Structures are given as C-alpha cells and as structure tokens.
Amino acid sequence: MALWDLANADCIIEMGSNIAENHPIAFRFVTEAQRRGATIIHVDPRYTRTSALADIYAPIRSGTDIAFLGGMIRHILENDLWFRDFALAYTNIAHIIEDGYEDPETQDGLFSGFDADIRAYKQDTWQYKGKTVPSSIAEHREQTKEQAGGDYESMTEGPPPQDLTLQHPNCVYQIMRRHYARYTPEMVERVTGCPKETFLKVVETLAKNSGRERTGAFTYAVGWTHHSTGVQIIRACTIVQALLGNVGRPGGGIMALRGHVSIQGSTDIPTLYNMLPTYLPQPNVFHDHATLAGYLKSETPTTGWWANMPKYAVSLLKAWYGEAATKANDWGYQFVPKLTGDCSQEPMTMAMMDGVMRGQFMLGQNPLVGAVNADFVERGLAKLDWLVVRDFAMTETANFWQKGRLIERGAAAPEEIDTEVFFLPAAMPGEKEGTVTNTSRLVQWHDKVCEAPGDSRSDLWFVYHLGRRLKELYADSKELRDGAIQALTWDYPTKGAIAEPDAEAVLAEINGYTVSDGEPVATYKDLKDDGSTACGGWMYCGIMPKKGHNVARSRKPDGPDGPGSHLGWAFAWPSNRRTLYNRASADRAGRPWSERKKMIWWDEEEGKWTGLDVPDFVETKRPDYRPDWSKRPHGMDALGGDDPFIMEADGKSQLFVPTGLRDGPLPTHYEPIESPVRNPLYGQQINPTAKLWTRPGNELHQPEDPRFPYVFTTFRLTEIHCGGVPTRVMPHTAELQPEAFVEVSPELAAELGIRHLGWTVLSSLRGEIEVRAMVTERVRPFSIDGRIVHQIGMPWVYGREGYARGAVANVLLAITGDANTSIHTTKALTVNLRAGRLTQLKREARRAR
Amino acid sequence: MPGETVATRDRDPAQVRPNGRPGHEALAALDQVLTHRPKKDDPAFSHATLCLTAFRDELIEGHRRQACTRERLTHLNGVISVVLAGHFPLGDVPWDEIDRARGWLAELVEAVEPE
Numbered sequence: 033m034a035l036w037d038l039a040n041a042d043c044i045i046e047m048g049s050n051i052a053e054n055h056p057i058a059f060r061f062v063t064e065a066q067r068r069g070a071t072i073i074h075v076d077p078r079y080t081r082t083s084a085l086a087d088i089y090a091p092i093r094s095g096t097d098i099a100f101l102g103g104m105i106r107h108i109l110e111n112d113l114w115f116r117d118f119a120l121a122y123t124n125i126a127h128i129i130e131d132g133y134e135d136p137e138t139q140d141g142l143f144s145g146f147d148a149d150i151r152a153y154k155q156d157t158w159q160y161k162g163k164t165v166p167s168s169i170a171e172h173r174e175q176t177k178e179q180a181g182g183d184y185e186s187m188t189e190g191p192p193p194q195d196l197t198l199q200h201p202n203c204v205y206q207i208m209r210r211h212y213a214r215y216t217p218e219m220v221e222r223v224t225g226c227p228k229e230t231f232l233k234v235v236e237t238l239a240k241n242s243g244r245e246r247t248g249a250f251t252y253a254v255g256w257t258h259h260s261t262g263v264q265i266i267r268a269c270t271i272v273q274a275l276l277g278n279v280g281r282p283g284g285g286i287m288a289l290r291g292h293v294s295i296q297g298s299t300d301i302p303t304l305y306n307m308l309p310t311y312l313p314q315p316n317v318f319h320d321h322a323t324l325a326g327y328l329k330s331e332t333p334t335t336g337w338w339a340n341m342p343k344y345a346v347s348l349l350k351a352w353y354g355e356a357a358t359k360a361n362d363w364g365y366q367f368v369p370k371l372t373g374d375c376s377q378e379p380m381t382m383a384m385m386d387g388v389m390r391g392q393f394m395l396g397q398n399p400l401v402g403a404v405n406a407d408f409v410e411r412g413l414a415k416l417d418w419l420v421v422r423d424f425a426m427t428e429t430a431n432f433w434q435k436g437r438l439i440e441r442g443a444a445a446p447e448e449i450d451t452e453v454f455f456l457p458a459a460m461p462g463e464k465e466g467t468v469t470n471t472s473r474l475v476q477w478h479d480k481v482c483e484a485p486g487d488s489r490s491d492l493w494f495v496y497h498l499g500r501r502l503k504e505l506y507a508d509s510k511e512l513r514d515g516a517i518q519a520l521t522w523d524y525p526t527k528g529a530i531a532e533p534d535a536e537a538v539l540a541e542i543n544g545y546t547v548s549d550g551e552p553v554a555t556y557k558d559l560k561d562d563g564s565t566a567c568g569g570w571m572y573c574g575i576m577p578k579k580g581h582n583v584a585r586s587r588k589p590d591g592p593d594g595p596g597s598h599l600g601w602a603f604a605w606p607s608n609r610r611t612l613y614n615r616a617s618a619d620r621a622g623r624p625w626s627e628r629k630k631m632i633w634w635d636e637e638e639g640k641w642t643g644l645d646v647p648d649f650v651e652t653k654r655p656d657y658r659p660d661w662s663k664r665p666h667g668m669d670a671l672g673g674d675d676p677f678i679m680e681a682d683g684k685s686q687l688f689v690p691t692g693l694r695d696g697p698l699p700t701h702y703e704p705i706e707s708p709v710r711n712p713l714y715g716q717q718i719n720p721t722a723k724l725w726t727r728p729g730n731e732l733h734q735p736e737d738p739r740f741p742y743v744f745t746t747f748r749l750t751e752i753h754c755g756g757v758p759t760r761v762m763p764h765t766a767e768l769q770p771e772a773f774v775e776v777s778p779e780l781a782a783e784l785g786i787r788h789l790g791w792t793v794l795s796s797l798r799g800e801i802e803v804r805a806m807v808t809e810r811v812r813p814f815s816i817d818g819r820i821v822h823q824i825g826m827p828w829v830y831g832r833e834g835y836a837r838g839a840v841a842n843v844l845l846a847i848t849g850d851a852n853t854s855i856h857t858t859k860a861l862t863v864n865l866r867a868g869r870l871t872q873l874k875r876e877a878r879r880a881r
Numbered sequence: 882m883p884g885e886t887v888a889t890r891d892r893d894p895a896q897v898r899p900n901g902r903p904g905h906e907a908l909a910a911l912d913q914v915l916t917h918r919p920k921k922d923d924p925a926f927s928h929a930t931l932c933l934t935a936f937r938d939e940l941i942e943g944h945r946r947q948a949c950t951r952e953r954l955t956h957l958n959g960v961i962s963v964v965l966a967g968h969f970p971l972g973d974v975p976w977d978e979i980d981r982a983r984g985w986l987a988e989l990v991e992a993v994e995p996e
Contacts, residue, residue, distance in 0.1 A: 150920065150973065306971075318966070318975050372966035379969035386927055387934035388961065513955070727927060 033249065033285035034610040035472045036598065039064040040283030043241035043248035045234065047075040048097060048255030048265065052082040053750045055253070055289045058471070062251070065283075071237050075100065075226075076255070077745055077823055078775070079810045090234050093814045094745045094823060095259060095704035095860030096224040099713070101268035102701060103220035104235045106212035108275050109205075113239040115277030121620050122676055123274045123685040124160075125205045126194040132157035133202060135211050136700050141716025143696045151721055158697045159690045160192035161202070166333040166681050167692025187335045187681050188664045204688040208271075211698050214713060223701060223712050225814030225821070242276035244626045247284035254291055258858040260705050260722040261695070262850045268699035274685040280616030280648070280676060282596075282629050290471040292754065297469030300605070301542065301569050305375040308368075309542075310571040310605075312345055317370040324362035337678040339667035343559040347567035351541055356519035359563060367516035374723075376854040377403070378847050382725055384412035391418040395491055396458065398755030400428040400436070401831040404845035404856045407799050408729045410436050414444060416451045422458045422494060425761040428831040428840070430455045435832060437799075437843070441874055458491065459484035460758070466492065466535040467584050472610075475575060476602040477539075477584035489530070496524060496533040536582060542568035543576040552576050556606060571605040583608065595644035609646035613685075615676035617643075622655035622673075649678065695721045695851040704860035705848050706733045708741050712817050723849030730847050731797040733862050740796060740862040742780070743821060746828040746841050753829070760834030772830040772838020773806040776865070780822045781807040786867045794826070794839075795864045798846055801839035802870045824865060828858065903939050904990035907932040911964065911983055918976065926968040933961050933986075940993070953989060960986045 038044060038061035052059045063085070066072050074086035075097075083089040092100055108114050119125050134144035134157070145154040159165055163186045198205040217228040224231075241248045250273065256265045269286055270279075278284035290296050299307075306314045313331050315321040320330045324345075332341045349357050353364035373379070381403070383389060392413075403409045410432050413419060421430040428436070433453055438444040463484035469475045484490070499522050506514040524533040524541075544553040544567030556573035559565045567573055575583050588600030597610045604610050611617075614631050618624050622634025622641075632643030634655050641647035650668055657673035659665045668678065675683020689697045702719045703711045711717050717735055726732060733740045751768040752759045759765040774794060776786055786792055788807040793800055803826065814821045830838030848857050869875070910929040919925045937957050943949030963982035967974045 152972070316971065318978065371971060372962045374969040374971050382927070382969070383930070383965060386930040387938075388930060388965065511951075727924065 033283075033287060033472065033612075034474070034597070034604070035287065035470070036061050036596070037283060037285070037611065038062055038249055038251070038287060039068065040247070040596070041065050041070050041249040042246040042283060043071045043073065043238050044251065045073045045075060045238060045248070046082055046086070046251045047100075047269075048257070049251050049253035049289050050076065050078075050080045050082045050255070050747065051251050051253070051289060052085055053080055054291075054748055055251075055471075056750060058251075058287075058289060071241065073234055073237065075234065077811070078747070078825055079812070088230070088233060088237065090226050090230045091812060091814070092224040092226045093816060093821065093860075094743055095707065096701070097256060097259075097265045098261060098268050098699045099215065099220055099223040099701040100226065100231065101265070101272060102212050102215035102699060103217060103231060104238070104272050105208065105268065105275070106215045107217070107232070107235045108239060108272065109209055109212065111239075113242075114275040115243050117619065118277035118616070118625070119275050119687075120196065121674055122279075122616050123204075123687050124192070124682070125203075125208075125275075125687055126196050126198060127204050127684075127688070128161045128193045128195060128200050129202045129204065129207060129688065129690070130157050130159050130161050131202065133207070135207060135698075136696075136714060136716070137210050137213070141700065141702070141711070141714025142720060143698075143700075146720060153694065153696070153721065155691055155697075158688075163187060163192050163690075165192075165690040167689075184334045184681075185664075187333070188661075188666055188670055190661045191659075192682055207688060208698065211700075215701075219713065222817050225816050238272075239276065242278055242284075244277075245628050247278050247281050247629055248273075248276065249278065249283060249285050249287060251287045251289055253289040255859055257850075257853075257855055259860060260719045260848055260850055260857050261699070261702055262855055263693065263852040264695060264699040264719075267689070267693070270685070271687050271699070274687055277616075277625070279685060280611060280613035280631070281625070282611075282617070282631055284629075285611070288471060291748075293470060294468035296471055296473060297467065297475070300469055300571060306371060308345075309348060309569040310344065312341065312348065315365075315368055315370045317372050321370060324365040327365070333681050334666050335670035336681045336683060337668060338681075340559075342561040343565075344556070344567070344570035346561040346563060347544060347559045347565045347570065350547060350563055350566035351544070351568040352521065353519045354521035354566070357563065363563060364519055367519050369516075374854065376849070378723070378725070378849050378854055378856060381405075381409055381412055381847060382727070384409075384415060387415060389416060391416055392420070394419065394421045394423075394427075394429055395494070396423060398423070398427045398429050398757060398831070400432055401829070401840055401842065402755040404842050404858060405730055405798050405847045406840050406842045407437055408847060410438055411729065414438065414449045414451055418452045418454070420454045420456065422456045422491065424458055424460055424758045426455070426833055427755070427757050428833055431833075437840075456494070457484075457486065457488040459488045459493075463488065464490035464492065464532075464535075466490075467539065469605075473604045474602050475572065475584045475605065477582055490532065492533050492535055492538070493530065496522070496526075497531070536576075538568075539572075539582065539584070540576050540579075541566070542572045544568065544570070544573045552578055554578070572603075574607055575603045575605075597645045599646065607646050609648050611645050612648055613676050613678075614643075614645050614647060615641070615649040615678075616685075618655070620655060620674040649676065693852055695719050703735065705857060706737075706740070706846070706862040707735050707860070708737075708743060708821050708862055709816050709819075710735055719851055721851040723851065723854055725847055729798070732846055732848070733797060737862065740864050741822070742863055742865055743823040744794070744796075744844065744861050744863040745823065745825040746845075746858045747825055748829055749827050752827065752836060756829050756831050756834060756836075760829070760831070760836045763835055766835035769827075770836050772803050772827065772841075774803050774824055774826045774865070775811045776805050776807050776824050777811045777813055777822060778807055778809065779813050780824065780865075781805065784865060784867055786865075790867060791869045793866050793868055793870055794824075794844055795866075796844040796846075796861070799843040800870065801841070801843050803839045824863070902994050903932065903936040904986075904994040907936040908983075908986055908990050911979075911986060914964075914967070915976075915980060915983060918974075926964070929964055930961070930968060933957070933964060937961065943993075949993070953993065956985055956989050960989070 072086045073088040074083045075090040077094045144157040166184045195203045220231045221228045238248045301309045321327040328342045349363040357364035433449045462481045465480045506517045524537045554577035556570045583603040589598050617631035618633050624630030632647045635642045640651045655673040671683040677685045701713050786805045792805045826841045828841040910932040914925050940949045960982045
C-alpha cells in the first residue's frame with residue numbers, strides 16, 4: 033500500500049513500531065485516518081508517544097508478538113469473523129496438504145520433517161497434496177537441493193487439490209484451527225502479559241472494521257523484524273490480513289516502515305549478498321547453476337508471473353556486461369559470482385575473527401554502534417589489514433584503533449593494532465543528486481542543492497571511480513577471474529571538475545533500453561531473454577520510459593477530489609502501481625467488493641481492468657478466465673482471472689506456506705533465544721532453526737538464567753538517527769537527546785535501589801556498560817505465567833563520538849540470526865541491572881591511559 | 882573477558898603454527914572436521930579456518946617474495962571458500978565438496994611443504 037493510503041483505513045494497528053517517534057512523516061497519515069474516524073491501536077512493550085496518541089494501547093512483553101497475533105488468528109477463525117468470500121476465493125485456505133504433515137500441536141512445538149542433527153526442516157510433507165510448490169523467487173528461501181527431484185511441472189497439471197467445504201482434516205483451514213487452538217485469550221495473557229480484555233478489544237475492533245465496507249491496516253518496523261522469528265511474526269500478520277480481506281484494497285494492507293529513507297532502495301538494487309537486483313536469486317555453486325540454462329531451469333517457477341524471470345535475468349546480464357555478453361557465452365553468466373555459503377553480516381563477522389577477511393569497506397555504516405556484540409566486532413576489525421570508512425563525521429568504527437572499548441579497558445593498544453584505517457569524507461544528501469526509494473516503493477528523485485566541501489564525495493563518485501581504477505588495473509590481465517571486471521560496462525558520463533558520474537545515466541541503465549538503438553524500454557513487459565534488451569532492475573523499468581523523461585522527478589499530486597493514488601507523484605515500482613495485488617479489491621466477477629472500498633474493476637465494454645490505480649494484473653485477462661489444464665498451461669496462462677496474487681505459483685495468498693521458509697509453514701510462538709521464562713505453549717523453547725554461533729565472546733544466556741533475569745530491548749529516538757552520525761555530531765539535534773539512558777520501571781527501580789538519573793550497570797555475558805537510569809512508567813512489569821517479569825529498554829544510538837554521548841547498548845547483545853533472513857535480535861534478550869558504576873579497577877585502567 | 886585477545890597475538894604466525902608448517906596444520910585441522918563432521922560453526926570449523934588463513938598468510942608472504950605462484954593462492958582460496966560453505970552453510974553442509982577441497986589442500990601442501 034502507499035503511505036498515504038493509511039488515511040483510508042478504518043482501523044490501524046501499530047505493532048513492532050513506534051511510528052509517531054520514528055516515522056513522524058508517515059504518522060501524519062495515521063492522524064488523518066484518526067481524524068476521519070478510524071480507531072488507532074498500539075501494541076508495544078513500551079508506552080511511547082505512539083501509544084499516547086492511540087485509542088487503544090495493548091502492552092506486550094518483547095518477543096511475544098506471534099502469541100498475540102496467533103491469538104488473533106484463533107479468535108477470527110473460531111468466531112467466524114473472517115471475510116469468507118474473500119478468503120475462500122483468494123487464499124489457499126481450502127488447499128489440501130500432504131498426508132504426512134504433522135503440526136507442532138502433536139510434536140510439542142516442531143513441524144514434521146525436522147532433522148535435529150542439522151537443525152533444519154525437509155519441506156516434503158508441507159506441500160500441497162501431489163504437488164511440489166516453488167517458492168516465490170523474492171524470498172530468502174532454503175537453498176537445499178529442493179529442485180533436484182522436485183517437479184515444478186506438477187503445478188501445470190491442474191490446480192492444487194481443495195475442499196471448499198473446509199471439512200477435509202488436512203485442508204489449510206482445519207490445520208490452522210488445530211495449530212492455533214491453544215492460542216486462547218487466556219494463553220495470550222499468560223505469554224504476553226497483555227490483559228485478556230485488552231487483547232479481545234484489539235481483535236474485535238480490527239474484525240469489525242474489516243469486510244466489504246471497511247478495511248484495516250497494520251504498520252510495523254524493526255520491532256517485528258529484529259527477532260529470531262522475525263519473518264514468522266510478519267507472516268502471522270499476513271494471515272490475519274488475508275483472512276479479513278485487508279490486502280490489495282484501499283486502507284488495507286501491511287505497511288513495512290523501513291528503518292532508513294532508502295533502505296528499500298538498497299534491497300531493490302541490492303546490498304544483500306544473496307540477491308541480484310530486484311530480487312533475482314544469486315547463483316549458488318552447489319546447485320545446478322553451473323550454466324545459465326541450469327540456473328534458469330531450477331529457479332524459474334513454471335506458473336505465475338515469476339515465469340518471466342529469464343527475461344529479467346538475461347536483461348540484467350546485458351546491462352552489466354554489454355558487448356561482452358553474447359549468446360555464445362551465456363550472456364556473461366560465468367562472470368556472476370556464485371554463492372558457496374552464508375555471507376551475511378553475522379557469519380562474516382565470525383569470519384573476520386577467523387582471519388578470512390583482509391579488508392573491509394564501511395560505507396555509511398557504523399557497526400561499533402549499530403551491530404550486535406560490539407566488542408566482538410571490534411576484535412574482528414583489529415584483525416583486518418585495512419579498513420575504509422566513508423562517512424560525514426568521525427565514527428566509532430573509524431577510530432576503533434585509537435579510542436575503542438578494547439583500548440579503553442587496556443585489552444589492546446593502538447601500536448599493537450596493524451589495521452590500516454582510511455577515513456574518507458562523504459557528501460551529505462543535499463550535496464548529491466539521485467533517488468531514494470522509500471517504505472512504500474516510491475522512488476523520488478532529488479537534485480543536488482550545493483557542492484560538498486573539500487574532499488567530500490558522494491558514494492556514487494566513490495564506487496564509480498573505484499570501479500574505473502580497478503578496470504584500468506586489470507585491463508591487460510590474462511587471468512580468467514579478472515574477466516568479470518574487464519567485461520563490466522562502466523561508461524557513465526561524468527560532469528564537473530571532480531568528474532561526478534551522472535546519476536540519471538545510472539537510473540536510465542536501471543530502467544533498461546533496447547540494445548540496438550539505446551532507446552529506453554517503457555515497461556518490463558517489453559523485456560526479452562534474447563539479449564535484445566538490457567535492464568539493471570526489472571521492477572524499476574518504466575521509471576524513465578522515454579529519453580529525458582525521469583518519472584521519479586514528477587511532483588503532481590491528485591487534487592482533493594482526485595482518485596487519491598497520486599500516480600503523478602514520482603514512481604512506484606513496478607509500473608508505477610501504488611497498491612500491490614490490487615486485483616483483490618474486486619470480487620471474483622471483477623466488481624469492487626463495495627463502492628466505498630473500490631480500487632480497480634473489470635470494464636466489460638473496454639475489455640480490460642481499470643480503476644483508481646494501475647491494475648496489478650494482466651490488463652486484458654477476463655475475470656472469468658480459467659486455465660485449460662489439458663494444455664498444461666505455464667506462466668500467467670496457469671492463473672485464472674480470479675487469482676490476484678500473481679507472484680505466487682497458484683495465484684493465491686499463502687496462509688500456509690508449503691515452500692520457502694526455513695522454520696515452518698505456520699507462525700508458531702517460540703521464546704526469544706534469551707528469555708527469563710520457559711515457553712508456556714510448547715516444550716520447544718526457541719526457534720529450532722535459528723542461527724546460533726556459540727564461541728568465546730558470544731556466549732548465550734540459558735532460559736531462566738538467574739544471573740540475567742530482566743528482559744532487555746533496544747529502540748531508537750526521533751532526534752538521533754540510526755548509528756548516530758550525523759545527528760550526534762550536530763549540536764541542534766544532539767542537545768535534544770544529550771545522553772544515553774536506560775528506561776527502568778518505578779517498581780524495578782525501587783527493588784534495586786536505583787534513583788532517577790542515577791548510574792546503573794547493565795551486564796550480559798558479552799559485556800557490560802554503565803548508563804544513567806530514566807525511571808519511568810513508560811516501561812511496566814509484566815505478569816508472565818504467574819510471575820513478575822521486568823522489562824527495561826535503552827536507545828541503541830549512542831557512542832563515544834559527537835556531542836550526545838553514551839554507552840553502546842549493542843555491547844550487551846549476542847550475535848544470533850533469524851532463520852530466514854539472518855537478521856540479528858535486538859528487541860528481546862536478557863541482562864542484569866544494578867545500581868552503581870563499573871568497578872573501580874576498570875575506571876582506574878581508563879584513567880591510567 | 883572471554884575471548885579477549887590482542888589482535889596481533891592472533892595474527893602471530895608462531896601462535897598458530899608452532900612447528901613452522903602451517904600447511905600441515907591446516908590439513909590436520911581439516912581432517913578433524915571431516916572425521917567428526919560437526920554441526921555448523923563448531924569450534925572445529927573455526928580452528929580449521931584459522932589454520933587455513935594462517936597458511937594463506939604464509940603463501941601471501943611467499944608470493945610477495947616471488948617464492949609462491951598466484952595459482953597456489955587461488956587454489957587455497959578455493960579451499961577456504963568451500964570450508965566456509967560448511968562453516969556457514971546455506972542449507973545442507975556440502976561434505977562431498979569439503980572432501981574434494983581436502984584433496985586440493987593435500988596437493989598444495991605436498992607442493993609447498995614437501996615431507
């Protein structure tokens with residue numbers, strides 16, 4: 033959904049997010065919705081400004097979101113509150129799963145297929161009966177040899193088996209009812225600490241504001257993602273929304289509030305190790321990816337929109353390698369690096385410690401504040417030969433060798449650290465042109481307004497000139513491995529005395545062009561797999577549909593009486609559509625579910641879909657089109673005119689996910705990896721497939737470890753941005769939040785003898801820090817499974833540099849990863865807390881230096 | 882502090898290869914991994930990686946003295962890539978591939994540190 037579409041919601045649940053404080057610009061759409069009569073609900077461990085402006089506040093213990101959302105699913109199903117016509121038509125609720133499927137209900141928290149030796153699932157028993165379902169390419173999916181022996185052609189033989197009466201014991205509906213049976217309101221209270229009455233009020237309010245005439249939305253942020261079950265938390269929300277019909281419709285949906293103004297852009301044109309631009313999978317050396325044909329065969333689903341993947345992959349290769357990409361050499365496919373293992377940030381931190389890496393670039397990253405287990409990271413940096421840091425101001429990462437925590441406590445001395453550190457000044461946003469892609473896929477161009485001072489350069493300048501020098505260096509090489517650098521097209525025009533690359537030229541390459549004449553490709557539907565088109569990112573195709581026409585510059589909002597989709601404002605991928613899956617805003621016959629909530633509909637006279645947004649559907653596919661299975665249809669021919677979820681192999685929203693998630697087809701409550709309580713729901717304590725690295729310096733606390741009895745969470749502040757640069761170094765933002773603090777409830781403060789603004793020491797097995805206490809009712813004790821559990825929280829944005837300084841919260845956290853995304857846990861762990869300061873010995877060691 | 886180390890001590894070749902034959906150390910460490918087939922990120926994997934990177938440091942020093950070819954460095958980097966695939970796997974640990982990499986390593990050690 034578009035951000036402004038939140039204003040059309042009749043109910044908004046803000047969860048895993050402090051939207052008022054951390055996304056204040058987006059929050060104005062929530063206040064507009066409230067002004068129009070919507071009910072606003074905030075579910076959160078802390079009572080924040082978001083809570084203060086909500087109509088209902090529901091407190092929950094950090095890390096128990098699946099218990100809460102699972103309770104909502106149960107309540108919706110058991111009380112028949114779901115939007116039956118929507119869910120029966122557009123989800124896989126009636127699909128029948130393989131006979132061998134076993135649920136955590138019968139396996140004390142595990143799904144069928146779990147291999148305890150390797151802590152991983154085989155997904156055979158999760159499939160639709162008689163089918164092998166490919167996962168959507170865009171997901172971080174389990175990369176076992178699932179394709180070997182897997183037969184995606186089964187999806188072209190006919191639709192998955194269904195029971196529309198919902199009586200079959202292994203249909204998704206019955207499986208979900210059994211799975212969530214124990215997530216009663218009483219259990220929700222027992223696990224989350226949220227009073228049963230409050231929980232029921234939340235779910236009843238959302239349910240009564242859903243259906244044909246009304247829609248509800250969720251907003252979430254890293255309060256959901258930074259957990260060992262992060263993906264499954266979001267999945268639980270998708271189940272709620274799909275059951276209630278809040279997908280693809282005005283005011284309905286799930287708004288992912290991303291943590292940075294262009295993080296969406298950085299995953300689209302990726303900085304992630306396992307994806308090619310716009311969510312194509314990175315080839316893997318251990319799969320059948322030795323040739324382009326093998327890669328495309330094993331990665332391309334046979335049905336649904338992703339069947340077009342070959343066009344996007346070949347066009348990408350043509351953009352990257354230009355004339356060096358020919359049919360004879362598989363369009364340069366051999367130049368693309370192939371994965372061997374997990375190269376995400378956390379394993380690579382381990383690999384840094386093991387001496388694998390010789391050097392690192394840190395571009396706008398400050399891991400000694402922002403990465404978990406900051407001391408571990410610092411030890412790793414000290415093992416590098418070289419480190420390049422680019423930023424606006426000095427960072428804790430850049431001067432670790434001189435002022436780091438290891439130096440501070442005498443564990444290292446600058447003269448003992450061999451790492452050569454290069455600190456290069458970076459241009460600030462107003463000093464460079466380019467685009468940002470925000471949280472609703474909106475790509476907006478911005479011009480440069482002033483020159484960067486001195487030697488400050490944009491990241492584009494840096495990467496372009498680094499690439500240019502590498503190409504010069506390897507120009508005469510005869511080594512096979514240097515072919516990739518040699519083949520890379522790197523001919524962007526530059527301008528000005530410092531030879532700044534033309535960002536619009538880069539955007540034009542991302543948009544795509546026909547190779548023969550260089551003319552822009554206007555739509556991704558025109559991309560080809562025969563080498564005649566080049567495109568740096570298929571989802572962005574159409575952003576520059578004609579030479580000189582940059583849609584991302586456009587700033588034409590709809591007027592007050594306009595459709596409200598603001599198609600004239602910038603570019604939203606793909607194809608400038610604002611709401612994905614908006615086919616679901618119409619019923620099976622193509623009529624809006626209601627006049628009030630119309631978005632697109634079938635125009636019988638024109639023979640096409642039309643409406644208030646760009647239809648997310650084959651424009652001319654009739655709503656009554658049904659695949660002719662006798663012909664074994666592929667691609668979009670295999671999806672009916674009533675299958676809105678075109679990126680899924682069968683066009684249905686997946687309540688139950690047969691393929692693609694490492695930790696189960698249905699969200700299941702597991703405790704955070706560190707928790708002061710045992711899992712009240714199952715014997716399985718934590719996510720069995722969570723990524724854990726137990727090595728010295730990264731030890732974990734066992735459940736109920738009496739040495740670390742308090743739940744600890746981290747959060748950010750409106751006034752201090754991410755890792756702290758540039759806001760800690762700017763006086764006018766620094767003075768608004770001048771010092772680090774830990775939020776402690778009055779009850780816990782009284783128990784521990786902690787005074788407001790008094791010093792405290794927080795400790796874990798990873799490290800300890802001292803920080804002043806803010807005794808506040810923003811955090812409250814919880815009653816969990818019959819006993820009191822205290823929760824405390826601290827902003828993670830402070831460090832030793834700048835005007836606003838304080839302890840680094842991430843010293844306390846361990847390196848662990850979500851099973852699917854490897855994202856770290858920052859929202860729920862355990863610590864100890866005491867009044868006082870770090871011991872005298874440590875202070876003396878610091879003074880001696 | 883557990884795991885507290887001073888950086889250069891860890892990079893001190895003498896700490897990792899007390900007998901001056903880092904290639905053989907690396908081979909022995911990899912053999913331990915292959916014998917016991919530990920789970921992901923077991924200390925055995927970490928030790929093998931440390932030994933391999935210490936051997937790589939030796940080859941790099943040798944290359945700078947023009948006493949070692951780039952081809953040997955490439956081979957060793959290939960071994961390290963495969964061992965990392967077992968250390969931090971995407972899906973199944975590729976034991977067959979690690980076995981194969983062991984063969985490459987043995988050939989390399991024979992060439993660089995002949996008995």
